[in-house]
Amino acid sequence: MCGEREVVLNMSVTIKDVAKKANVAPSTVSRVIHNSPAISEKTKRKVRKVLKEMGYHMNENARNLVTKSTKAIGIVMKNSARESLYNPFFPEVIRGIGDFCNKEGYSLSLTTGETEDAIFEDVVKMVQGRRVDGMIVLYSKKDDKVVPYLLKQGFPFVLIGKPSTNMSGITFIDNDNVQAARELSEFVINLGHQRIAFLGGSPEFEVIQARLRGFQQAMEQAELNVPKEYIKLIPLNRADGIKAIKELLNLPEAPTAFMVMDLLLGVLLLGVLAEKNLKVPEQVSVVCFNHSEFIEFLSTPLTTVDIHTYQLGFEAAKCVFDLIANPEMMEKSIRIPTKIIKRESHFVVKKENK
Amino acid sequence: MCGEREVVLNMSVTIKDVAKKANVAPSTVSRVIHNSPAISEKTKRKVRKVLKEMGYHMNENARNLVTKSTKAIGIVMKNSARESLYNPFFPEVIRGIGDFCNKEGYSLSLTTGETEDAIFEDVVKMVQGRRVDGMIVLYSKKDDKVVPYLLKQGFPFVLIGKPSTNMSGITFIDNDNVQAARELSEFVINLGHQRIAFLGGSPEFEVIQARLRGFQQAMEQAELNVPKEYIKLIPLNRADGIKAIKELLNLPEAPTAFMVMDLLLGVLLLGVLAEKNLKVPEQVSVVCFNHSEFIEFLSTPLTTVDIHTYQLGFEAAKCVFDLIANPEMMEKSIRIPTKIIKRESHFVVKKENK
DNA sequence: ATTTCGAACGCAAACGTTTGCGTTCGAAAT
DNA sequence: ATTTCGAACGCAAACGTTTGCGTTCGAAAT
DSSP states (O other): OOOOOOOOOOOOOOOOHHHHTSSSHHHHHHHHHTTTTTTOOOHHHHHHHHHHHOOOOHHHHHHHHHHHHHHHHHEOOSSHHHHHHHSSSHHHHHHHHHHHHHHHHOOEOOOOSHHHHHHHHHHHHHHHHOOOOOEEOOOOBOOOHHHHHHHHHOOOOOEEEOOTTTTTTTTEEEEEEEHHHHHHHOOOHTTTOEEEEEEEHHHHHHHEHHHHHHHHHHHHHOOOOOOOGGGEEEEEHHHHHHHHHHHHHTTTTOOSSSEEEHHHHHHHHHHHHHTTTOOOTTOEEEEOOOOOOOGGGGGOOOOEEEHHHHHHHHHHHHEEEHHHHHTOOOOOOOEEEEEEOOOSOOOOOOOOOO | OOOOOOOOOSSOOOOHHHHHHHSSOOHHHHHHHTTTSSOOOHHHHHHHHHHHHHHHHOOHHHHHHHHOOOOOOEOOOOOOHHHHHSSSSHHHHHHHHHHHHHTTEEOOOOESSSHHHHHHHHHHHHHHHHHOOOEEOOOBTTTOOOHHHHHHOOOOEEEEEOTTTTTOEEEEEEHHHHHHHHHHHHHHHHTTTOOOEEESSOOHHHHHHHHHHHHHHHHHHHTTTGGGGGGGESSSSSHHHHHHHHHHHTTTTTOOOEESSHHHHHHHHHHHHTTHHHOOTTTEEEEOOOOGGGGGSSSSSOEEEEOHHHHHHHHHHHHHHHHOOOOOOOOOOEEEOOOOEEESSOOOOOOOOH
């Protein structure tokens, strides 16, 4: 009967086209699309048939314009996309966010800037340009402009990480990094280690500060000394990583255990140790933050802390949706538990008499 | 004078607001924003001042609606976001795309679907919903629905990879994977290896097929036999990877060299070899496709093929822009060169008398 | 003093939706 | 036969831009 299965090319069919063909008003078509109870089943059937026939698909821009929503959320990467993308943290958190958004029919928009300023510009464009309904900020650091901006704009966003102490009104998802680092430290201490190094990323990131505190608390409680040289807070790249690691290994009293704050840095450490013929775990213990499926591809079975990155992303997305639905919602914070995944990258130190 | 530095909160300021305050018509404001020559410098200055004062920012939805463009491009990931995201290929290609788009003031939109069908739905929503001006498809495989759909819609897109042979009209960016694999094979053959295994991803991906052909060509030319058991085309995950590797190692005549098609698979191979106490490069040679900065974090200095992933992304983005600007443009294909990065994961075989 | 003519702007429609309000209309109540 | 009253729809404005065309207006030409 209606044998016209021609492909409607290029120019898209609008609600008005459908309305005309179905002999109803555009508003009726709109209500059918949204399954409004104000339309009779008979009309709905008729209109739906035409919708299918003509291959109608909504123009989201028009819809966004009138409803003032976009069905998209933005993701703010940390300063250098370069650093941010390589780290297994990123894909994992994106997957968590993406899964939730997909479930809700939302799409994802990424910042593309490489520098901090470019990223800020991206954020402004997303927010003011009304391209997204909400944002997720993937980091928390000192002297960041993005979070204060979003706060001032009253724009719905959630932070992955803990906000700077002097800010309130921020909904955030985080691990208890102090606690997690303390536990991990205690684990290493209980193995008998006394010379423990702390190898982490830039101190400007809150997560590093928190873990450092946890480490220091545990060391203090165990009445162990932490020489300044044992703490390396460095940018996450190969050159700085190797430099820091070599400095640690060349110390007169080199550490016997390393607490590493980042998986890639851990991988790098394993590399340098192998090069120097230092066996893990026989001679050196290594424990590392941020578990990832990825580490299963490595040869050394690294003991890691699982911060449940996927869950961080998933919950962050969920919170953004709550915020969008109810902008006046009280701020809240969600804590995702951490778990030490014990594998074989550590050894028990024989009791020394001090 | 104009001491009102009040933050305009929540409700955004529109062109009309600016027009009223500047005592001009909305159209004039619009023309000032686009720096139309039809407006006098005097008026431009006046309007620009008000624009700044009021903190105007364009509503992109309204703009998109009338201009029928979106200033965004979509990225189609390969089937499982899970697999796709972990691989260093992804961040690198995204960075290439992102850098170009950022330069042009475009934003990026990702598919969030996990299954093939969900991804297809995402694509339809992006295209029909007029959310993006163009698309970049990150893979080429058999029985894919996305590419034929885009083709039928006449929607601007470029493919990273080589399209299925029976399709035309597709602009694509690719390496010469046949050639690259042949060169790499010849490199390994010239080291004296005769028993060479080919360890790759799913055969449904065109890239794997191409590299396999290159490998076979080189082997044939060197008059070397390739037993069926030496070719392992498997999904990219830990379990299947380990299974395939072990099967290869347990062969009565185990290969002395491995050509691996994926970096993560290469890392996995190194792990299994270490476990079995097989030294690289002393006992086994490993060469691997897809160089990445990431491999510098590894202990074994792997010899890899640099496919210039960043460049693939960058050129793909550039092509999409060309296509958007000129939709009737003739299809074209761009070939990105490859380069073998020689490091120390291979050894020279002493001449055997066969 | 009138006409001509660009330069510089304004009017108003258009993009494709949504939605408050009004209208129609048939059945039920009077 | 008239009124009442929901149910079911249509009208038209609105969202915030862009842009073709018309209008204004001052200077130059006549």
